[in-house]
Amino acid sequence: MNSSTLASLSNLLIPTATVVYTIALLAHTVEWAAGLRVPRKAEDKVLVGAGGASDPVEPEVEETPSVRAEQASRVGVLLTILAFALHAAGVLTRGLAAGRVPWGNMYEFSITASLAVAAVYLVMLKRQRLQWLGLGVTFVIAGTLGLAVLAFYVPAGDLLPSLHSYWLVIHVSAAAIAGGGFTVGGLASALYLIKARAERRATDGKPMPAALRRVPAASAIDAVAYKVHAFAFPLWTFGVLVAGPIWAYYAWGRAWGWDPKEVWSLVTWVVYAGYLHARATAGWRGRRAAWVAIAGWFVFLFNFIGVNLLLSGFHAYSGL
Amino acid sequence: MTEVKDRIAAGSSPDGRPDLPALGVIGWLRWTWRQLTSMKTALVLLFMLALGAVPGSLIPQTGVDPIKVADFLETHKKLGPLYDKLGLFDVYKSAWFSAIYLLLFISLIGCVVPRLGVYLRAVRSRPPKPPRNLNRLAGYESFTVDDDADTVLEAAERELRRRRFRVESYDGAIGAERGYLREAGNLLFHFSLIVALIGIAWGSLFGYRGTVLVVVGKDFANSLTQYDDFTSGPAFDAENDLPPFALTVNDFKATFQQDGPQMGAARTFNAALTYQATPDGPEKSYDLQVNHPLKLDGSTVYLLGHGYAPKVTVKDGTGQVAFSGPAPFLPQDGNFSSFGVIKAPDARPVTLGFEGYFLPTAQIDSLGPRSVFPDDLNPELVMTGFYGRPQQETGKPESVYQLDKSKLTQFEKDGDKLRFRLKPGESLTLPDKAGSITFDGYTRWVKLQVSHQPGLYVALAGLVLMILGLMASLFIHPRRTWVRVRTEDGRTVVEVAGLDRGPERGIGDELEAIGKVIKKQEQV
Ligand code: HEM
Numbered sequence: 001m002n003s004s005t006l007a008s009l010s011n012l013l014i015p016t017a018t019v020v021y022t023i024a025l026l027a028h029t030v031e032w033a034a035g036l037r038v039p040r041k042a043e044d045k046v047l048v049g050a051g052g053a054s055d056p057v058e059p060e061v062e063e064t065p066s067v068r069a070e071q072a073s074r075v076g077v078l079l080t081i082l083a084f085a086l087h088a089a090g091v092l093t094r095g096l097a098a099g100r101v102p103w104g105n106m107y108e109f110s111i112t113a114s115l116a117v118a119a120v121y122l123v124m125l126k127r128q129r130l131q132w133l134g135l136g137v138t139f140v141i142a143g144t145l146g147l148a149v150l151a152f153y154v155p156a157g158d159l160l161p162s163l164h165s166y167w168l169v170i171h172v173s174a175a176a177i178a179g180g181g182f183t184v185g186g187l188a189s190a191l192y193l194i195k196a197r198a199e200r201r202a203t204d205g206k207p208m209p210a211a212l213r214r215v216p217a218a219s220a221i222d223a224v225a226y227k228v229h230a231f232a233f234p235l236w237t238f239g240v241l242v243a244g245p246i247w248a249y250y251a252w253g254r255a256w257g258w259d260p261k262e263v264w265s266l267v268t269w270v271v272y273a274g275y276l277h278a279r280a281t282a283g284w285r286g287r288r289a290a291w292v293a294i295a296g297w298f299v300f301l302f303n304f305i306g307v308n309l310l311l312s313g314f315h316a317y318s319g320l
Numbered sequence: 321m322t323e324v325k326d327r328i329a330a331g332s333s334p335d336g337r338p339d340l341p342a343l344g345v346i347g348w349l350r351w352t353w354r355q356l357t358s359m360k361t362a363l364v365l366l367f368m369l370a371l372g373a374v375p376g377s378l379i380p381q382t383g384v385d386p387i388k389v390a391d392f393l394e395t396h397k398k399l400g401p402l403y404d405k406l407g408l409f410d411v412y413k414s415a416w417f418s419a420i421y422l423l424l425f426i427s428l429i430g431c432v433v434p435r436l437g438v439y440l441r442a443v444r445s446r447p448p449k450p451p452r453n454l455n456r457l458a459g460y461e462s463f464t465v466d467d468d469a470d471t472v473l474e475a476a477e478r479e480l481r482r483r484r485f486r487v488e489s490y491d492g493a494i495g496a497e498r499g500y501l502r503e504a505g506n507l508l509f510h511f512s513l514i515v516a517l518i519g520i521a522w523g524s525l526f527g528y529r530g531t532v533l534v535v536v537g538k539d540f541a542n543s544l545t546q547y548d549d550f551t552s553g554p555a556f557d558a559e560n561d562l563p564p565f566a567l568t569v570n571d572f573k574a575t576f577q578q579d580g581p582q583m584g585a586a587r588t589f590n591a592a593l594t595y596q597a598t599p600d601g602p603e604k605s606y607d608l609q610v611n612h613p614l615k616l617d618g619s620t621v622y623l624l625g626h627g628y629a630p631k632v633t634v635k636d637g638t639g640q641v642a643f644s645g646p647a648p649f650l651p652q653d654g655n656f657s658s659f660g661v662i663k664a665p666d667a668r669p670v671t672l673g674f675e676g677y678f679l680p681t682a683q684i685d686s687l688g689p690r691s692v693f694p695d696d697l698n699p700e701l702v703m704t705g706f707y708g709r710p711q712q713e714t715g716k717p718e719s720v721y722q723l724d725k726s727k728l729t730q731f732e733k734d735g736d737k738l739r740f741r742l743k744p745g746e747s748l749t750l751p752d753k754a755g756s757i758t759f760d761g762y763t764r765w766v767k768l769q770v771s772h773q774p775g776l777y778v779a780l781a782g783l784v785l786m787i788l789g790l791m792a793s794l795f796i797h798p799r800r801t802w803v804r805v806r807t808e809d810g811r812t813v814v815e816v817a818g819l820d821r822g823p824e825r826g827i828g829d830e831l832e833a834i835g836k837v838i839k840k841q842e843q844v
Contacts (some may be wrong), residue, residue, distance in 0.1 A: 230794040234787050242783050250611045253622030253769040254529065255776060256520075258412050260377035270370040276794075277363045284363070299370075307377070 006097035007155065013090030014111055015149050020083035021142040027076035028135035032211045034068040066210060076134045077125065084118045087145070091115050103172045110148035112172075113304065114141045116180030120228065124184060128224055132215040136187035167247035174239030175265075179300060181232025182272070186297030188225035189290040192218055196287065222286070226279065229293060233272050240265040264303035271296040356423065357430035365424040372420050376411035379403060383410060383551065425517055432510040439503050447488040447495035450802035454817035459827035461816045461835045469805040469812050472838055476803040476816075479837045483830070485801060493804035499821070505792020512789055516782030522775030528552035528562070529771035535629045535646050536763045539568040542619070542770060563617035563772075567595035570605075572626060572764045576695050591623050591766045608766075618772050625767035627651045628658050630678045630701055631760040636667035637753050643667075648765045649678045650721055655691040656680050661723040662703075662757075670754055671710055673723045676703025678762065684741070701742040701759045705731045705750060799827065801834070814838055 091111050095102035103112045121137045124130045196218035198208045215221065244265065245255035256262060275292040278284035284292075355361055380388035389409050393400040407414025454460060465472060469492065477494055480487050485496035530550035534540050542565050544550060544558050552558050571592040591608040597616055606614050614621040629646035636642040642664035649660030657677055664672040681693035682700035689702040706728035718724065731738035731751050740748045742759035749756045801818040816835050818827045 234790045234794065237783075237790060238787050242780070242787065246780075249776070250613065253613065253620065253624060253771055255773065255779075258376055258381060258383065263373050263377040267370045267373050270366050270373075274363055274366045274370070277359060277366065281359050281363060284360075 003097045006093045010090050010093035010097055013086050013093060014145065017083045017086035017090055018142060018145040018149060020079055020086060021138050021145065024076045024079035024083060025135070025138040025142050027072050027079060028138055031069045031072035031076060032135055034066055034072060034211075066214070069211070069214060073131050073134060076138065077131050080118070080134065080138055081122065083141075084115075084122060087111070087115050087118060087141075101169050101172070103168075103176065105152075105154055107148050107152040107154050109172070109176070109304075110144050110152055113176045113179050114144040114148070116176040117141055117144075117183045118180075120177070120180035120184050124224070124228065128227070130184075130224065133184065133187055133191065136191070137184065140183055140187070167243055167250065171239055171243035171247050174235050174243055178232040178236035178239055179304065181228045181235065182268075182297050182300050185225050185228035185232060186294050188221055188228065189293040189297075191215065192221040192225055192290050193287065193294075195221055196290075222290070225290070225293060229272065229275060233276065236269060236272065240269060260307050261303065264299065264307050268296060268299045268303055271299050353430060356427050357434075359431070362424065362427050362431065365420060365427060368420050369424060372411070372417050375408055379408050379411075381409060381411065383412070386549070421517075425514070428510060428514060432507060432514070436507060439507055442503065443500055447486055447497035447800065449490050449495055450493045450804050450817070454802060454804060454815045457817040457819050459818040459820075459831045461831050462813065463835060463839065464808070464811045464813050465839060467812055469807060472805050472812055472814055473803065475838050476814075476834065479834055480801060480803075483834075485799075492806060493802060496801045496803075497799070499796045499798030501792050502796035502798045503793075505789045505794075505796060508789030509786050509793055510789075512782045512785035514782075516779045516786060519775040519777070519779030519782055522778065523553075523773045525553040525555040526775070527771065527773045528556050528558060529769065529773075531624065531767060531769045533648055533765050533767050534569045535648060535765040536569050536572050537646075539566060540768065541566040547770075563597075563619050564599055565595060565597050565616045565619070566599070567593050567614075567621070569593055569766055572766050574626060574695070574764075576693065589623060589626060591626075608768075618774070619770055620772070622769040622771070623766055624769050625651075627765050627767075628656060628678050628680060628696070628699075628762055629765045630660070630762040632662050632674075632701075633758045633760055634662060634664045634667065634672055634674075634755065635758075636664065636672065636755040637669050640668070642672060642755065646763050646765075648720075652677075653691070654694065656694045657689075657691040660721060663720075663723065665711070667755060668710065670707040671728075672750070672755060672757075673706040673708070673725075673728055674703045674757065675706075675723045676701065682741075689741075696762070699744060699762060702739070703742075703757075704737060704739050705757070707731060707750075707754055799830075801831070803834075803838075 091102050094108060094111065098108075102108045117137065118141055121130065121133065124133075195212055195215055198212045199218050202208045216224075240262075244262070248257070248262075249255040271292065275289055275296055278289040278292050380392050382389050392409075393404070396403075403409060407416065411417055451457070455462070467475075473489070473492075473494055477487050477489070480494070480496040483498070485498040486500070487494055487496045528551065530544075530547035532540055532547050540546055542562050544562065550558065569591055573588075573590045573592075575587045577587055589610050593606045593608050593614065594603050595606060595614070595616065596603050608614055608621065608623045610623055613623070627648060627650060629648045631646045632643065633641060634643040643662055647660055647662050649658035651658045657679055659677055660675070662674040677689060677691075679689060679691040679698075679700050679702060680695060681691050681697040682702070683690060683692045683698075684700075684702070689700075706723065706725060708728040711727065731754070733751050738751065742748060742757075744759055744761045747756055747758040798821040799818060800821065801816070804815045804817075806813050814835070816831050816838075818831050820827050
């Protein structure tokens, strides 16, 4: 296959993956909606009784799963796996078409970074039974891909000379995978806040919606969130504070130049360092730490999209 | 914390209650120190650092783009000076930003150094005795077996050692601990952070950076006067410390994508240099490329950019040559439509000036004159000319890229403003016998950056150690486990319990596995 066939194949695969992710998103929406509609009289009593107990780990989730929610969840996960395969093939053909790594501009970085989100999610799904995060994850991925296809698209081509460096490969892949981790971690932290609130209200005798009862206990969600962040933070440190400056040193003659992208990468790093500290600081762990993680995710997102669109600098990719 | 604050308030007020100890200067210092080195303060300082860094990315910075700063000052008459006072045009060197990171630095040292001693003591300590009530711990299992107590403890010890616990025997129980390296990793992380910061500070004190535009065929000697712009750290003596190398740019070649959707995108740049590391050193040659800088005596020369310099000869009304040579034009777009000026202030009877575009691949149609490809496939000069009365030399520095048109009049031809197009070798005779301009040809220029950043390797080493420490700190799970046995009715009651010191990570599973091993022992 020559490069233009590969390029058009990629241009077919990426929008298709976007559509499949969107259907997966719908399935997960049905999952949550179904959870909300389950009659929950009988269960409430159990929960109120259990609410007083010290540890609400894995409450009545297993006992009364809503069949519809369970089915919808499974459909969502399967579609996500299918979409991931299409997505990965789309990114791969894009790279082959351009004859290089597929992250030389905003479009490519969007499709690669969202692939990283999907990869982190699917790996965690297998190891941590993370399907309860499906709604958020598919929403973010479908959104990013949609934006990439509709707003950022540029045809495949070779790179500017300053981008010819294997440090680029290392720098961007580390940043993208760390970004995938931050995204999954941020979503988990958000869900933690929701679930923790519901648990607090449950101890006051307020019933917990069934949709929330299906997800693990807040403490378990928190543990997952921490795990992802603990994985992503060293990777981010390496990607933006080591590999990035080394590349910049060769390409632009300075390791660090307070370029807006660099500034926001550092801000992202500092906020996540704050998150790790918050988790070890009395009075900050739990709810406040979760808010810090969410703030970190927004900073990351701004760095990724906002800085390119709103602020000028060396990092402004060509072709946007 | 509030308690301490209250006490201070009480102690310092004249009618403070007498039963409270006065803190005094030492006490107050100690209190400040303890506050500064607390993790909460570090957290707050971290957030302040993050917040403080933001304005620098939103407001133009002198160190990044001085022209934008000048523009900003021009358009914001009120806001500009205010920003300037607050150091917002140079955030990362401003007093308040420095204050934040210095405080963080001190806080970091103050919190890490004392913990080193604590850590060393902890490393030598033995796993502690089991607490009285094991069943209160996060992980707990209890079961009975037929084996006698010693066999159970032996099996448990073997299993715990296999799981890389450090084990200590107590009467009827064993205590085990593992994950000592976590704290070491954490300390390494914070120490390396200090090392990295020192490396960075070193570089900004003793380093320098300058850029210069060199036309092909010309040379550059590393001295302050030759630079177009130059910055250096306060500890760098730019008059004497610059290494005395010299270089000549002999040739510059660029290749561009010839077809496809990214036609015109740059593919390779190569500047062929000859250089002498010292004035009487041997002459060597080097191919300077992007991502492939030249290292000279601690300084590094980079290729930052390139452009075209049309060679033009201007003759004045008296037939004298008033200007001759290459004039660097600055690229305005990806296809190198390059804008520039040619000044001939010595021309007589009127001074002459020209401005306009050099187009490497010219296309002139309804969209106006522009270049459609960055390489020199169809070079053309598209300019207009001005004349004026000879002026007194003011000595005021003037940009070589701009024509001050306030005292100049544009040439006209047939009632229209004069505009002319020249191909290499072509000439134009100016109206009113004012002279002529000849487009002799063109060459290229390169923009070079010369810099020296000492301490970079220290910073890099610090960062790499930092990541290693971070990984140890984040991935090693410190954990204590105890096994206690007692004999009841001829059977042995075993209690297995554990505690994660740090985030809980499946301690239940591990205890269960240890329990299984002990129970298997029974069947053998
Ligand atoms: C730029 C600054 C800093 C960064 C990026 C940073 C980063 C970290 C990280 C990643 C951890 C690991 C958290 C965990 O184990 O869950 C940590 C722990 C810790 N940090 Fe920092 N730190 C910084 C500054 C400081 C300062 C200034 C202090 C002292 C006041 C400090 C005190 C601590 C302490 C005591 C821990 C131990 C927490 C634990 O063992 O769980 N850090 N820090």
